Amino acid sequence: MQYSREEMLESVPQKGFFGHPRGLGVQFFMEFWERFSYYGMRAILLYFLYDSVSHGGLGFSQTVAQSLMSLYGALIFMTCIVGGWVADRLVGSRAAMLIGAVLIMFGHIALSSPVGGRTSFLLSMLLIIVGTGMLKPNISAVVGGLYDKKDPRMDSGFVIFYMSVNMGAFVAPFIVGTLQSSFNYHAGFGAAAVGMFIALMVYVIFNKKSLGLVGKDVPNPFSPEEFKRFKVSLVLGVAAIIAILVITHLTGTLTFNNFSIFVTVLGVVLPIAYFSTMYKSKKTDKVEKSRLLAYIPMFLGAVMFWSIQEQGSSILGAFVDTNTQRNLSGIIGFHYTIPAAFFQSVNPLLIVIFAPIISGIWTKLGKKGPSTPIKFAIGLFLAGVSFLIMVIPTMGMTSKTLINPFWIIISFAICVIGELCLSPxxxxxxxxxxxxxxxxxxxxxxxxxxxxxxxxxxxxxRLYDIWSKSTYFGFLGALAIVLAIIVAFLSPWAVRKMEGIK
Structure with a gap:
């Protein structure tokens, strides 16, 4: 079934959630609980990976654990391609969201199981990766579908929606981290499973009256001939994957290092292929192609930004655990060490605090505000500064040095302001x-x-263990600032190519 954008907009109550469409509230609360489950799990996952088996962990080395965290994050977002494609061509955004939510819930249930070890971990990762890929692009697509493309409320609507992500991410590490430190890792992962169940219930109960027809359509459905070819390609693709896995296993080349390199190459090739497919499509007209070209510098700037931001749970996550003063015994009069997982709440807390301010600034400035490419440049510049700040406390430090935790908080705060400029x-x-x-x-x-x-x-x-910490932070921080300057320089060209889109 296909609906026009006008039909979908007419089916949605345009007021009812702080001056925004009522459906934004449904998406807000579903995203809150889904992000609660994800960030709660992620707050302790790194430590679960490198903690010893005797302490309930999986016993990986810290470097492998950090690399696994990055690969896990990369694969989650890569499967978003599949989620977007399934929605556009097969079932629509709403159905894809629901399928994804169910898979994520079962993934967290598998992770909370105290039996199975690494096998249970791999199964849970597969379910969460595929499930998140189905849900994440489509929940955002439904939010966008609540507004007319020229509706000035859209930017602030996405900022409000983004607050739900960070409210869930703020609460989760406290609850999950406390359960993990008081009981065990699996108790913490169990709380994440409960959070995902609540997300499902919120959606099932409230979606029909608030979301109307938005996300019910299939924008680019298969013709009968195309669907026949798709089924053949799917069977051949699955067979090829199985053959590759069998061959690499028998030849001893199915190693973590080789898989890591494969995912990295895939991470570079996929967006190029994806962009090319959209740009060359006969269904993409001249104006749309121009707008796609404008997207390129912003895409590259965002990649650099997320490279720094996502290290808050891998590099900085381990740094908090091993090189940050968390013992408050001398301050509060009795023995208490802040769980490292609690620091994963700093970033979302700051976003919840700053998001209304940034949203208000953009709303007040209106047409006088910076262009979209300039917002990207500002966000990327601040990400670079957040890493350059870390050069100061890490200069000359040893593996046993414990730094003041306020350095971490300052770094997070600078990056958060950048995130609010760029991500929504x-x-x-x-x-x-x-x-x-x-x-x-x-x-x-x-x-x-x-x-x-x-x-x-x-x-x-891997460079983090080869270079000094100050060199690592300084190199990436400086690289981000240089790229921010390039994006700002290209902004007039990008604005022209956006063909009237602000």
Whole structure:
């Protein structure tokens, strides 16, 4: 079934959630609980991976654990391509969201099981990766579908929606981290499973009256001939994957290092192939192609930004655990050490605090505000500064040095302001610049900025143990600032290519 954008907008109550469409509230609360489950799990996952088996962990080395975190993040966002494609061509955004939510819930249930060890871990990762890929691009696509493309409320609507992500991410590490430190890792993962169940219930109860027809359509359905070819390609593709796995296993080349390199290469190749497919499509007209070209510098800037931001849970996550003063005994009069997982709440807390301020600034400035490419440049510049700040406390430090935790908080705070300039704007502009035939898939392309960043991070984290910490932070910080300057320089060209989209 296909509906026009006008039909979908007419089916949605345009007021009812702080001056925004009522459906934004449904998406807000579903995303809150889904992100609660994801960030709660992620707050302790790194430590679960490198903690010893005797302490309930999986016993990987810290470097492998950090690389696994990056690969996991990369694969989650890569599968967003599949999620966007399934929505655009097979079932629509709403159905894809629901399928994804169910898979994620079962993934967290598998992770919370105290039996199975690494096998249970791999099964849970598969379910969460595929499930998140189905849900993440489509929940954003439905939010975008609640507004007319020229509705000035859209940017602030995405900022409000983004707050739900960070409210869930703020609460989760406290609950999951406390359960993990008081009981065990699996108790913490169990709380994440409960959070995902609540997300499902919120959606099932409230979606029909608030979301109307939005996300019910299939924008680019198969013709009967195309569907026949698709089924043949699917069977051949699955057979090829099985053959490759069998051959690499028998030849001893199915190693973590080789898989890591493969994912990194895939992270670079996928967005190029994806962009080329949309640009060359006969369904993409001249104006839409121009807008896609404008998207390129913003995409590259976002990749660099997420490369730094996502290291908050890998590089900085381990740094908090091993090189940050967390013992408060001398301050509060009795023995208490802050669980390392609690620091994963700093970033979302700051976003919840700053998001209304940034949203208010953009709303007040209106047409006088910076262009979208300049917002990207500002965000990327601040990400670079957040890493350059870390050079100061890490100069000359040893493996046993413990730094003041306020350095971490300051670094997070600077990056957060940058994130609020770039991330909600990126979601919004992806909706605005999307060719009509690729609306959900354009959100998948946006999410590939994080996939590519984390695929590259899987190799970058190896340098962390080779270089000094100050060199590592200084190099990436300086690189981000240089790229921010380039994006700012290209902004007039990008604005022209956006063909009237602000």
């Amino acid at each position: 704007t990126g979601s919004s502009v992806s909706v605005k610049l999307a060719p009509k035939a690729f609306e959900a898939q354009m959100l998948s392309l946006w999410l590939l900025t994080s996939a590519t960043a984390q695929a590259v991070n899987a190799q970058l984290v």
